[in-house]
Amino acid sequence: MKNKIKLLRVESNLTQEELSKLVGVRRETIVFLEKNQYNPSLLLSYKISKVFNLSIEEVFDFEDEFK
């Protein structure tokens, strides 16, 4: 599942460490998320979207999952 976390994070002037503190996960998890190597839980997806004031669909791209 692709996502725009890196783009949104850079736009928001946040470091990986700051984002990880905001959503309560380890920095390594943010690294894996940005590389699209990990599909987060619904709760974590919600927390991340909330940080950027966007909906889950705007942060995560589900289209590839249905192809």
Added chain:
Amino acid sequence: MKKSKFTLTLFTLMSFIIGVIIFYTLSGRSNPIEIGIIGLIVLLGVIQLYNSYKNQKKIENGLTISDELSESLKHRSGYITFKYSFYVWLLYLYLEIFGIHLEVYQIVGSGVILTSFLFLIIKKYHETKLNEK
């Protein structure tokens, strides 16, 4: 909580090392397999101590040390370790076949310790090679 874990690990490890030194000094035993097993236990303790220290530093900096991904990795590594631990026990059968006789306590001791190392290696591999795609 995590700080007490570090202190507890340090205390346990130091007690174990001191106990082993006293025991071997008084008894005069020198079985290389036993010493090897003890060496592996001490090495595991040192690794655990290092991890506790790292986690303590992270907590002091306000970072999270455990989340859904780390839990998932831990569970997955545990399952894979369980699967592959059968090969560890199989190894002892081969040793017996090839004429290397070990005592039961040596087999159990080294088997458990080797399985622990297997877990650490598998967990580290998954942490670095994670790719869910």
